[in-house]
Amino acid sequence: MSCTIKTERITKAFGARNVLDGIDLDIRSGEIFGLLGPSGAGKTTLIKILTGQLSQDGGTAYINGTDTRKLSGAEHRKFGITMDNFGLYERLSCAENLKIFARIYGLPNNSISDALAKVGLSDAAKTPAGKLSKGMTGRLKLARAFMTDPDILFLDEPTNGLDPVSADEIHKIILSEKARGKTVFLTTHTMTEAEKLCDNIALLSDGKIVEYGTPAEICRRYDHQRMLKIHLYDGQDMMLPHNRDAAAALAALIEDGKAETIHTTEPDLETVFMELTGKELSA
Numbered sequence: 001m002s003c004t005i006k007t008e009r010i011t012k013a014f015g016a017r018n019v020l021d022g023i024d025l026d027i028r029s030g031e032i033f034g035l036l037g038p039s040g041a042g043k044t045t046l047i048k049i050l051t052g053q054l055s056q057d058g059g060t061a062y063i064n065g066t067d068t069r070k071l072s073g074a075e076h077r078k079f080g081i082t083m084d085n086f087g088l089y090e091r092l093s094c095a096e097n098l099k100i101f102a103r104i105y106g107l108p109n110n111s112i113s114d115a116l117a118k119v120g121l122s123d124a125a126k127t128p129a130g131k132l133s134k135g136m137t138g139r140l141k142l143a144r145a146f147m148t149d150p151d152i153l154f155l156d157e158p159t160n161g162l163d164p165v166s167a168d169e170i171h172k173i174i175l176s177e178k179a180r181g182k183t184v185f186l187t188t189h190t191m192t193e194a195e196k197l198c199d200n201i202a203l204l205s206d207g208k209i210v211e212y213g214t215p216a217e218i219c220r221r222y223d224h225q226r227m228l229k230i231h232l233y234d235g236q237d238m239m240l241p242h243n244r245d246a247a248a249a250l251a252a253l254i255e256d257g258k259a260e261t262i263h264t265t266e267p268d269l270e271t272v273f274m275e276l277t278g279k280e281l282s283a
């Protein structure tokens, strides 16, 4: 099932603050799109607008060509959403949590066990949600998002606060959904996550998209940040610019027999983001 997302000049202000200031996105069916930006950049606000939880002040968002303000209930069911405020009932078991959701949507009981199996939580079906580890909680939220077998997943920081192993489990689940043809719109603070998962990313800063493209493309645009890292025999590391200016210094290090290894370091998304916004992404 194909599912595209397009936005044209979306704006949203809270009081005097323009949180979103003309957002244009064009997300293909079946891609994993990552929206990156520091805290308060407006990522959750955009997800809320796309999923009909909040109205924009200006501009239009389209899902499969339909204005999101005109989507029917049945079309909304084609969204799987995970966000912080979509809470779980801590005293209820995993299965009971999903049962509430199944009732609301009129889904058959097997949708509960199917969703739990998909995220590797079958054995925890009877465990109260409040007793789950953070990683398992993240997976239970995903399970709920999967219950209506949505065409499109909106995942707001799906791995926030998770250790690398738990984050990796969630990454695998997201990638397997992509393999099933789902379109994924995720937000993240983590560059490595974006580089690993996303076909395209947008960097959001002060309400505007300041970069948009594949992670590799964006990094290539900032190739002037490429450096040479020289490891010296005395144990120290030296950084030199990857250009002619460094030639004499580099030649001297080699002639003097001081350089043990030389590597080029490519700019990563974190450095690109710093250059664009002066802010750290994870700040």
Ligand SMILES: Nc1ncnc2c1ncn2[C@@H]1O[C@H](COP(=O)(O)OP(=O)(O)OP(=O)(O)O)[C@@H](O)[C@H]1O
Residues within 6 Å of the ligand: 014, 019, 037, 038, 039, 040, 041, 042, 043, 044, 045, 046
């Ligand atoms: N309902 C609201 N009323 C007033 N201001 C709001 C409201 N929702 C969000 N904001 C403000 O809009 C800005 C963007 O918030 P948003 O939650 O979209 O950021 P975010 O990029 O998701 O941040 P984080 O990475 O911390 O989740 C913030 O300054 C926030 O305080």
Ligand SMILES: [Mg+2]
Residues within 6 Å of the ligand: 043, 044, 045, 156
């Ligand atoms: Mg947010």
